[in-house]
Amino acid sequence: MKSLEEWFEEYSDSHQNPTNQKIHKVAVPGIFFSVAGLLWLIPSFSIFGYSIAPYFLILAMVLGFYFSLSFRAFVVMAVFSGFCTMVLLELQGIGANILIISVVMFVVLWVLQFIGHHIEGKKPSFFKDVQFLLIGPAWVFHFILPLTTDDEIE
Incomplete structure (x- = not known):
């Protein structure tokens, strides 16, 4: 299994251009939120009398x-996920159309991402490995709070 540092190094190969990096720093967390919004809308189901929300399972x-x-990556992404969940609860509480918000954000932000990669001149990393879709958000937060340290799980 690759270490987080190895994932970041490989992800960075196609994210060298400063404009592409700026686009990603905005678009990647927004896409994470938009996907959370879409997952939020999947109805709960019941197994043995217990209600299970696919959002929390995923x-x-x-x-x-x-x-x-990385434990640090887990903590940072758990905090961001908690923030996304709180925003979704608030949006639901005021009766906002989470589907429209999520779809519009998803489409607009992905268009920006592809513009960034056009500027970069390189394909998005997830074309090589779909796991990069999860590496991207950690890579963005790594600029704010370093996520790779000696505490990585081997």
Whole structure:
């Protein structure tokens, strides 16, 4: 399994251009939020009398991925995920159309991402490995709070 540092190094190869980096620093967290919004809308289901929300099930798997790479990455992404959840609760509470908000954000931000990669002159990393879709958000937050340290899980 690759370390978080190895993932970041490989991800950085196609994110060298300063304009592309700026686009990603805005678009990647927004896309993460928009996907969270779409997952939020999947109805809960019941198993053995227990109601299960797919949003939290998928979020647990995503956070497990980050935990397997770095405790710091797990904490930072858990905090950001909690923030996304609180915003979604607020939007739901005021009756906002989460579907429209999420779809518009998703489309607009992905268009920006592809513009950034056109400027960069390189394909997005996820064309090589879909796991880069989860590396991108950690890479963005790594600029704010370093996520790779000696505490990485081997």
